[in-house]
Each structure stands twice: as structure tokens, then as C-alpha cells.
Amino acid sequence: MRVYGTRDESNIYLERQIREWTQSGLLDPLQGANLLSEVRVDFRRTNIYLRVVLFIFSFLISAAAVALVAASSHLDDQTAGILCVMSGIATFFVAEVLVREFHFYRFGVEEGFAVLSAIFIPFGIGIAAGLTFFGHSSNTPMVFGIIAGILVSLALYLRFGYLYLAAFVLVGLGLWAFQIAATEAGKIALAATLLLAAAIIARILRKNCGRDYLAEEFGAIETLAFTGAYLILNLHLRIGHEGYSTLIKQQLSAAFYWFTYAAVWILPVLGFVVSLREKHRLMILASLGMALATLSTNKPYLGHERQTWDLIFFGLFLIAVAIAIKRWLTSGPGGYRYGYTASRLLYGDKQILTALGTAAAALHGTNVVSPSHAASPNSLHTGGGSSGGAGASGEF
Amino acid sequence: MTTLDRLNQWRESGAITGAQYVQIRTLVRKDRFSVFLELNVLLYLGVLALAGGIAATIQKYFSNLSDVAVLTSLTILFAGTLYYCFKRASPFSSGQVESPIVTLDYVLYFSCLVMSTELAYIEYRFAFLKDREDFYFLFTAVVFFVLAYRFDNRFVLSLALSSLAAGFGLRLTRFQMVSENSLRIAGIAYSILISTIGLWLSRLELKKHFLQSYLHIACNVLLISLLSGVVDRTWWPRYLAGLLVAAVSAIYFGVRFSRLAFVAYGVLYGYIGLSIKVLEDSHDVVAALLFVVITGSAVIIGLVVLARRIGRNE
Numbered sequence: 001m002r003v004y005g006t007r008d009e010s011n012i013y014l015e016r017q018i019r020e021w022t023q024s025g026l027l028d029p030l031q032g033a034n035l036l037s038e039v040r041v042d043f044r045r046t047n048i049y050l051r052v053v054l055f056i057f058s059f060l061i062s063a064a065a066v067a068l069v070a071a072s073s074h075l076d077d078q079t080a081g082i083l084c085v086m087s088g089i090a091t092f093f094v095a096e097v098l099v100r101e102f103h104f105y106r107f108g109v110e111e112g113f114a115v116l117s118a119i120f121i122p123f124g125i126g127i128a129a130g131l132t133f134f135g136h137s138s139n140t141p142m143v144f145g146i147i148a149g150i151l152v153s154l155a156l157y158l159r160f161g162y163l164y165l166a167a168f169v170l171v172g173l174g175l176w177a178f179q180i181a182a183t184e185a186g187k188i189a190l191a192a193t194l195l196l197a198a199a200i201i202a203r204i205l206r207k208n209c210g211r212d213y214l215a216e217e218f219g220a221i222e223t224l225a226f227t228g229a230y231l232i233l234n235l236h237l238r239i240g241h242e243g244y245s246t247l248i249k250q251q252l253s254a255a256f257y258w259f260t261y262a263a264v265w266i267l268p269v270l271g272f273v274v275s276l277r278e279k280h281r282l283m284i285l286a287s288l289g290m291a292l293a294t295l296s297t298n299k300p301y302l303g304h305e306r307q308t309w310d311l312i313f314f315g316l317f318l319i320a321v322a323i324a325i326k327r328w329l330t331s332g333p334g335g336y337r338y339g340y341t342a343s344r345l346l347y348g349d350k351q352i353l354t355a356l357g358t359a360a361a362a363l364h365g366t367n368v369v370s371p372s373h374a375a376s377p378n379s380l381h382t383g384g385g386s387s388g389g390a391g392a393s394g395e396f
Numbered sequence: 397m398t399t400l401d402r403l404n405q406w407r408e409s410g411a412i413t414g415a416q417y418v419q420i421r422t423l424v425r426k427d428r429f430s431v432f433l434e435l436n437v438l439l440y441l442g443v444l445a446l447a448g449g450i451a452a453t454i455q456k457y458f459s460n461l462s463d464v465a466v467l468t469s470l471t472i473l474f475a476g477t478l479y480y481c482f483k484r485a486s487p488f489s490s491g492q493v494e495s496p497i498v499t500l501d502y503v504l505y506f507s508c509l510v511m512s513t514e515l516a517y518i519e520y521r522f523a524f525l526k527d528r529e530d531f532y533f534l535f536t537a538v539v540f541f542v543l544a545y546r547f548d549n550r551f552v553l554s555l556a557l558s559s560l561a562a563g564f565g566l567r568l569t570r571f572q573m574v575s576e577n578s579l580r581i582a583g584i585a586y587s588i589l590i591s592t593i594g595l596w597l598s599r600l601e602l603k604k605h606f607l608q609s610y611l612h613i614a615c616n617v618l619l620i621s622l623l624s625g626v627v628d629r630t631w632w633p634r635y636l637a638g639l640l641v642a643a644v645s646a647i648y649f650g651v652r653f654s655r656l657a658f659v660a661y662g663v664l665y666g667y668i669g670l671s672i673k674v675l676e677d678s679h680d681v682v683a684a685l686l687f688v689v690i691t692g693s694a695v696i697i698g699l700v701v702l703a704r705r706i707g708r709n710e
Contacts, residue, residue, distance in 0.1 A: 007397075014402060026420055027412065035411060046703040050659035054699055056664070061692035068685040107703070109696060266583075276643050279426040284434060292441065308452040315446025322438035325431070326498060332437075338426065342498065344432040345423065353436055357550030358609045 001158050006211065009161070010041040012105065017311050023347035043105035054108025055115075061115045062091050077100050077127055084124025088152070092117040095160070112163060118168055119155050122149030127230035128244050132149075146176045166221045170198060172386045184251040188260070192229045199225035223282040226271060233263045261301050264294045279339070292318075305355035399424050427653045432498070439502040442549075447509035454517060461468070463521055470514040478505035483549055490602045493548040495602055508540055512559075533563035545603055552604055560587055577631060583621030584638075587614040588643050608655075615658055619665035624667045627676075639669040651706055667695060 001007070015036060022032030046054070065086040066239070070080055082289035090307035091113040098110035127147025130138075157165040178190035199222050231237060233249050249257060271287030274280070295314060300308050328334065329342040344350060400421065407417040423427045431613040450473075454466055481504045488494050495501050515532050518524070525531055543549065564578060594610025597603065624643055625635025643666030650658030671691070678684050695699030 010397060014399060014702045021420055021423075026423075027417060031412060031416075035406065044704070047656040049656045050699055050703050053663050054696060054703075057696050057699070061696065064692065066686040068682060068689060069420060071681050071685060107700075109700070140438070202452060210398065279429040281429075283438070284431070288434060288437070290462055293405050309449060311445045311449025311452060312595075313449075315442045315444070315449055318438050318442030318445065322435045322442060323499060326435055329431070339427050339429050341428060342432060342435055343430060345428060345430040347431065347655050349433045350455045354550060358612055359550055360554040361693045373415045 002161060003159055004161065005103065008043065008213060009213050010039045011041045012043070013144065013216070014039045015041075020346055020348055024345070036352045040104075043103045043104050044107055045156055046107055051106060052109040055112045058109040058112030059116055062087070062113060066120070077130075077132070077209060081124045081126070081128025082119045084127060088117045088120030088124060091120060092156070099160070102243065110160075114156050114160050114162060115165070116147065118153045118165055121152045124144065143176065143179050146172050146179060150176065154329065163217060163220055167224055170195060170221075170225050174228060174232060183254065184248060185256040188232055191320065192263075195225045195229040195232065220282055223286045226267070226283070227286045230264065230267045230293075233260045234293060234297055235260055236300040237293060264290075264297070264301075268294055364388070415542065433655055435498060437565070439499060443502045443506045443509070447506055447513065450510070453514045454513065456520065458517075466517060470517070471509055474507055474510045474514060477503050479511065482545060488546055492603070492605050495548070500547070501549050501551065504543060504547050504549050505555070508543060508552050508555050511539065514534060530532070530563045530565065533559050537563055538679065548603060550606070553609055557590060561617065565641060577625070577628065579627045580621045580635070583617050586591065587621070588620035590614045612657065615646055615661050619646070620660055623665050623669050626672050632673065634668060640666060643669070654706065663695060663699065667691070
């Protein structure tokens, strides 16, 4: 099914590991070079930055090419839908050729074409089935489009192994649930159930998988699906719409509302228990994120007003937890407890922190606020940001 | 074949020693597992929340608190945390220094955020500098630079760079395509200044590993400043020329020093700037799409050739 051979993918996975071990000082450079030559594969690959740029441009030119045909032909909806489907099939074959003939592997170009295929085909099916973007139409074409999107994305994931296509499948499952269920509670429950089912399937596949690279992939899908279920169940995480949360709350029965409240506490705990037992890094990080989201939405859930000092307690809590864990681990024999350590073992962790440190400049940049001396000293502006980082600012 | 099978093979063939085998196997089997990254993320978020909470609380309740109480608390917090950092830190070194304890970096970061809050409060309440608040930013930038270099702290270096940017009047929220000309010039001056500082300090062998942070920020600020000028009705030819020169330079030096992020910056910003100008007054959709298809294909071909020449590693 996979366009890449098992041995090739295993070697690419190993290559990444060898580089990490060498950078971390576990292998000397000569050993690293020797082992790398053993796992060398005949694929054309590139750096992550060029990969992203190539992805963007291949996506852009193929989308523009299809739009060009549509714009110069004045097509009706059905023909435009068929054009989209044909274009999707064509971009799939281009991606296939780039991999099979030109040996591209995560090169960006073939990824752009494959992703467009996952967009064009369902989009075309939806349009051909009567989907309109302006005015009212039944949701049947939308459901067709979403189902097609799920199937095409799944097929493409199985063929090329791009994780973001698996993410498309999960998003599609959520969207599908929201289209077919009649009530708000039904939508949320069905979407969360589907995603949890996907997480369980991915988990079973991961546990029974004999190949490390595939286990890593299934682990990522399991984490994505589990996190997706959490995001759907946490009603107070609907981005940017406080009124929307209130509206949703009014549409739900009290029992269902409190069920979701219980779920957003249970899921992170469950995630932690499972991931800490299995030492599943992605799931640990996701559970951490979910736990933080649960803590930050607890007050809105209970209908309490947020206070400014909540942030202080929240921050102190996080710091205290981090220090307590660190001390507990460090005081264990050789700095380990149950195989866990607070020390850095691999170079990759440091690289991530370095990137975070540099990226923090952008965060500070967005939080700089300008002084507003015009205001009376007794009426501090309350809409400004916090100190937020980048230097002193006169406005509070 | 799994990673463990390969490790066994390599040990048997003598490609790795027995000790290396044991060490790597414990990692592969996850018998040893580091939560270093997770603890750092918790500390970072904790410090951000704590500092943000303090600022928000003062902002909301300052009228119920006396200036003395606020300033005394913040000063004690700042001085205490800074004292802790000096007491626990390793001696200064011009090279890269690992923090002796994981919390130290974040205590210093918190200390800097508290100082920012305190200065903001002082300026708001007493308005010593009135309209010249940029001096505050410059002052904090200098303090943060000193602390970043003393403690080898990249988070504080980012604070210093963004404070300096604020001193130049640059904020991301102000970077809109309609921003004023002076802001763009400030952006250009800022990026030249920080890249010069970064290169100079690097030549002095002072925290050479910080250079990348300087160059990434400088390159992005420079290209954003020039790009925003491309839509300027009067000065666009100069900005477009500047953008193209900067983009080509980023690509050239990115290739030369194998720093492909800069190649990506150059290609993206350069292409966007050029496309904006070409398509600005075009009402012909077909021609515009044709332009995207042709130029986009040219970029892809160019990058594929480039990728083949310079390999994949940075």
C-alpha cells in the first residue's frame, strides 16, 4: 500500500536516530558517519525550511492552475465540480510520479500535490452534488464532500504516510458528526466518540506494530485523536466566542453539560496515566496541554468569574509542580525514578528549547504596549496587555 | 527489523561498543526517559502566567493599593530573584554555559518580567519621561542584554531584542501594510543594528551561539519592513529594490553558510513583494493566475536545483 518500501522507511527512521545519538555524544562522529552510510537510502530529501517553501509553492501553483482553467472556461457548478475531481486525481498522479520516478521523500513538492488531491476531490464531489457557498442548500452535498474527504485523506495517508493527512481524516470525522447529528449534544457526543474510537484503533495498531517508524506514526495519530476528542468536549475552549459558549450551554441539558465537565477532567488524567506508564512523549505533552486547558476553563465551567490573581496561582501551581517533580526525580538513585529523569539525555530537547527561546521574541513583540499618558493617573487603562515581556511599558 | 535488532547487529559487528549498546538500548527501550523538555515547558508557562497575573492584578487593583506597597513588593521580588540568580549561577564564560539548575533560567526570566512591570508602573504613575518612554525600552534592553550574556539565557536575549525593537517603535501589532514610513525605516535601522551587534559580539567570541537568534530576528524584521513598504504609493520603487536586494542576499548567504532558513525567508518575502507589485493593479484574473503558475513553477524548479546542490543538512 505504501509507496515507500518498509526497509527504506525503517532506514530513514534509523538515520534520524543515529543523527540524534551522534549529536548527543552517544556515538562518536566517525561511528555516526559509518552507521549513516549503512542506512543510506536512495531518496531525494531536503531541509525542513526548503520543504515548507516547496510545499507552499507546489500547493499554490496547482491551485492556481485549476483556478486558471475554471476562470477561463466559465464553467457551471457541476462541471467545476468534475474539474476539481479530475484535478485531484491528476495531482495524486503527479505526487505518485514524483515519488516513484524522482524518488522524492518529504521534499515538499509531492506533499503539496498530495494534499491538494485530498482537498480537490472532496471539494469537487461536494460541488457536483449541489454544494453552494452562498444561499441555503441541504447539507447532503456537504456530507458527501466530508465523507469523500475522509476516504480520500485516509487513502492518501495510507499511500504516502503524511501525518497531516491522518489529521485531515480526524477533522473530517468531527465535521461529519456535526453535520449528521440533530442536536448539539448529539453532535458533540458523536464527534468525541468517533475521535476516541480513532484513538483506540491507533493505539491498538501501535501496540501490535513491529516497526518503529509506524509505531511512532500511530502514536502521533492516537495523540491527535485523543486531543481532538478533548477539544470537542471542552465547551469553554471555543476560540474567541464567549457568547458562543453561553449559547451552547443553553442548548445542552444540565446532565450533558456536567458530563462534559467531568470528561475534561478525566481525559487529561487518563492521558497522563497511560502515557506515563508507556513513556509516550507526545501523549505526555498533549495531556499536559489538556490539563492546563482544564485548569484554565474550570472557573467558566462552574460559572465563576475569573480573577486576575487566578493567573498568579496558576503560574505558581505550574512552577511548584515542575520543581516538585524535578526534585523528586533528582533525589532518586542516580537521578532516576521508575526510569524517568529530569536531566536532558538527548540533544534534540535542547534544540527545541533554543527554538522556543528565539521564537519567544515574537511573543514579546506582540505584547509590547504603548504608554498612554493622556489618561488620568487614577484611571489606568484596563484594556492593555500585561508586562508581557518586551520591556517596560507605560500602559497597564 | 526494529531499531533494537539493528543495535544488536551493530554490536556484534563491532560498529558500536558494548557500553554504547547498553546506553543506546536503554533509550530505545525507554528504560531511561527524560522529562527535561516537559519540565521546561511547565516552568516557562508558569513564569509567563505568574508575571502576567502580577501585572494584571496591579493593573486592576492599583487604586486600592498604595504606590509604596506596589513598588516595594515589585522591588523585593526583582531584587530577590536576581540575587538568587547571581548566587546560584556558574561563573561567567564567553562560551556556552549550561545552567547549573533548570529553574535558574526561568527565575531570571521572571526577574526581568517583574522589572518590566515595575518600570511600566513607575512611568504610568509618575510619568517621569512623559513622551520619551522609548528610553525605558532602551534602558530595559541594555539591562536585559547584560543579563542575557551574563547568564547565557536565550529567553532574556529575546526580551532584550524585543525591548530594543520597542525602543525603535516597532511592535508586531503596528506592522500593518499601511504602517508609516518612519516605522519602516526604524525597522530597517533596527535590523541593521542588531545584526551588526550580533556579528560583532560573535567575532569577539562572546556567546557565539546567540548569533543565530540575532540574525533570524534581524532578517525577518528587515524583510517585513521592506515588504510593508512595497505598498507605499510614493516610495515603493526604493522598498521593492531594497526588498529584492535583501531577499537575494538572504538566499546567497543562506546557501553560502548552509543556513537554509534564510533561503526560505528570502524566497518567500521576495516572491510576495514582487507578486504584490505585479498583481496590484491587475484586473485580469486569468493573467494573474497565469503569473502565479509560471513564477511559482520557476521558484520550485530553482529550489529543487538548489536543494540538489546543497544537500539536506543544516
